Amino acid sequence: MIEITPLLENKNGSPIYLQLYNYIKQEIERGRYQANEKLPSIRKLALYLDISQNTVESSYQQLLAEGYIESVPKRGFYIQQIDEELSVVKRHKPFPLAESDSSFEKVDYHIDFHQASIDLALFPISEWKKCSNEVLHNRSIFDYGHPQGEMSLREQLAYYLHFSRGVNCTPEQIVVGAGTQQLLGMLCLIFKQCESSIAIENPGYKGAKDVFLNHGLDVEPIRVEADGISVNELKKSKNKIVYITPSHQYPTGVITSITKRRQLLKWAIETEGYILEDDYDSEFRYVGRPIPSLQGLDLNERVIYLGTFSKSFSPALRVSYMVLPKSMLNQYKKMYASYDQTVSKIHQEALALFIERGYLTRHIRRIRKLNRQKREVLLKAISKYMGMNVNVVGEKSGVYILLEIKLSETEETLIQLAKKAKIRVYPTSPYWTDYRSIDFPKIQLGFGGLNEVEIKEGIYLLSKIWFK
Known part of the structure; x- marks a missing residue:
């Protein structure tokens, strides 16, 4: 049923019934009310708007006539269904998108190589419903939650992170937030009290860069080498804070070596600086032994660890977390004492139960196995259909790769060619400070949300349109 909330004024010289009639008429003509939608009854609308039933009835009768x-x-x-000609401003966008922003463009893509998609067929809906239904029986679930996140979830996270990533922390050090960007924004406000700039990887995660810039921090790009961010450049930069993705560098896929990790920790001690370690998809490693988190190697409280459930579980849940050094807790609490938690208490409690019962570990094992198979299918298809025309970058972990195309075509041209075939691929130019220095265009291909047939077909079609 339609909700009707017009602004009715007794002093504007127009009868109330006429104001209500004009309001509903305009909403219909603008396409905001759809054909066959039911209007509130005369009695209910009169009661809701605090006007007489005769006034509502007069408005309805005029619309009826x-x-x-x-x-x-x-x-x-x-x-009623009305003529299209009457719908002059039907369903217009409330805010126009910038011309350069095509991320919301409505195209019926046949295959979408999105770098962060998950396979919906693998979602453990039965186990999640069990946990969600169970926590709903607890009446306290509907109260305000703890500002840092529910203790039940933080306890499970501390246990899970220690055994899966070597993170050493107590539940008191964990802060839950609605996405990594929101948590980075909170850190920006803390750091701005004593620092005005931050070092980031080049290329690097644009989502983090934009957060830093939007909070007024200067951003200094530091080159990414074959084994991680350049520590020598970092030292020369004179920054005391650095944001990195060491377990699966975004977007190159480079894994920071253990030697370089120790160099970074030494840098942090010498400068009394901080390392922001974004461990966004460390669950998905396919080659070699896993390297413990930087936080787990840190003995001097110089690492702030960030993680998320967007890649391993679902981005719709909007649950991320950070582990603060104990030395930062008082500063954090002093600044954010009056801030409410941004993640649903219901989802937090359900997730805590989901982890406690082993469902999360089982789910990750399953998708890791299937993603490994998809990765193999992707690499074989690239080798078969594209051969020496491309180089694959960052294939050892994660749910996407970079495909370096050995052509003189621009990145945008390749993306548009793929679009004509209804295949969506993604640029990497936004991640570089100076993309012009790159020899060949690099296209980002995600495989986590596709099945094996779609992966093979997508690579075959791309090979036909790119190398014809």
Whole structure:
């Protein structure tokens, strides 16, 4: 049923019934009310708007006479289908998108190589429903939650992170937030009290860079080498804070070596600086032994660890977390004492139960196995259909690769060619400070949300349109 909330004024010189009539008429013509939608009953709308039933009835009768609505006996009033010509401003976007922003463009893609998609067929819906239904029986679940996140979830996270990533922390050090960007924003406000700039990887995660810039921090790009961020450049930069993705560098896929990790920790001690370690998809490693998190190697409280459930579980849940050094807790609490938690308490409690019962570990093992198979299918398809025309970068972990295309075509041209075939691929130019220095265009291909047939077909079609 439609909700109707017009602004009705007694002093504007127009009868109330006419104001209500004009409001509903305009909403219909603008396409905000759809054909066959039911209007509130005369009694309910009169009660809601605090006006007489006669006033509402007069408005409805006028709309009825002009054909905007119809009366169905014993059922009520319904919106009529109107001519398209009347819908002058039908369903317009409330805010125009920038011309350069095509991320919301409506195209019916046949295959989408999105770098962060998950396979919906693998979602453990039965186990998640069990946990969600169980926590709903607890009445306290509907109260305000703890500002740092529910203790039940933070306890499970501390246990899970220690055994899966070697993170050493107590539940008191964990802060839960609605996405990594939101947590980075909180850190920016803390760091701005004593620092004005931050070092980031080049290329690097644009989502983090934008957060830093939007909070007024200067950003200094540091080159990424074959084994991780350049420590020599970092030292020369004179920054005391650095944001990195060491377990699977975004977007190159480079894994920071253990030697370089120790160099970074030494740098942090010498400068009394901090390392922001974004461990966004460390669950998915396919080659070699896993390297413990930087935080687990840190004995001097110089690492702030960030993680998320967006890649391993679901981005719709909006649950991320950070592990603060104990030395930062008082500063954090002093600044954010009056801030409410941004993640649903219901989801937090359900997730805590989901982890406690072993569902998360089982789910990650399953998707890791299937993603390994998809990765093999992807690499074989690239080798078969593209051969020496491309180089694969960053294939050892994660749910995406970079495909270096050995052509003189621009990145945008390759993306548009793929689009014509209804295949969506993604640029990497936004991640570089100076993309012009790159020899060949690099296209980002995600495989986590596709099945094996789609992966093979997508690579085959791309090979035909790119190398014809």
